[in-house]
Amino acid sequence: MKKIILLSFSISFLFSIDGKIVFYDGTTIDGQINSVNMSSIYITPIGLNFPEEILIDNVDSLKLDNGKLLVAGNQVLLLYSNGQFTAPGGNKSINQQESSYSVEYVLVPNWSLNIYTGYPIIKGASFDFYDDINPVFGLSIGSPWGLFMGNFFVNAIAEVAYYDFNVINNPDYERFGGMAWQIGVSPGFFIGEYSISLTACTGIYHAGTGFIAGGSIDLPLGSIILNKYGDVEFVENMEEVIEALEIRVTGRANTVKKYDGGTTYWLGGGISLGYEF
Known part of the structure; x- marks a missing residue:
């Protein structure tokens, strides 16, 4: 089991992309996004060399450095695995350059x-x-x-x-x-x-x-x-x-x-x- 997990992580590293996770309290984590599913985000934070699992329940938004939103308002907009984006509930892969999706803006109280x-x-x-x-x-x-x-x-x-x-x-x-x-x-x-x-x-x-x-x-x-x-x-x-x-x-x-x-x-x-x- 450990070998399978490590292999899965190694594959994810090949297709990681940079992004930022924003939590409900306004704190953030920047790093390489390895994969996104309906329950978790696997991210390698800046300064670390191994991924961490972040539960979607704790996440307000996930935005990639290229502006693409994968999570907004605690709702998963796009799944990500092995370099491919997939719409939740569907099997069709979405090309990074040709993807289109609706964006929900969420109010975050701040100073x-x-x-x-x-x-x-x-x-x-x-x-x-x-x-x-x-x-x-x-x-x-x-x-x-x-x-x-x-x-x-x-x-x-x-x-x-x-x-x-x-x-x-x-x-x-x-x-x-x-x-x-x-x-x-x-x-x-x-x-x-x-x-x-x-x-x-x-x-x-x-x-x-x-x-x-x-x-x-x-x-x-x-x-x-x-x-x-x-x-x-x-x-x-x-x-x-x-x-x-x-x-x-x-x-x-x-x-x-x-x-x-x-x-x-x-x-x-x-x-x-x-x-x-």
């Missing part, structure tokens, strides 16, 4: 860090005398805490922003600016790898409380780079970092207290660069 910059486009009447308008900068943190159902999600976020508006040639006029510290929620939904999300935050501004409501279109910048430049050595070496990048096109409405007790507002547009971890 995200986003750097934002934007510029006021529409301003309230009480905002008009500020004619030295500077870009708004922000840093937001998205948390894995929230509600995740199918393609829909809503998670808790925190944000710090800096804004600075002045009056030209009037140094005695009180500037309107400072730091804003906010918390809120961000609901949204996925369409494949893309997502549309909303933002609702409230917090403390330079003269009192304020509120932000906005929306964004999230683009998987990392996937776009990998699909276009995946064969570049630098991109290959930085694949895990690049894959976690995203870019957002954002619109926001800001309502902010003033020192005189009133409020003012501005509507701005901008972009943010994010990193998921």
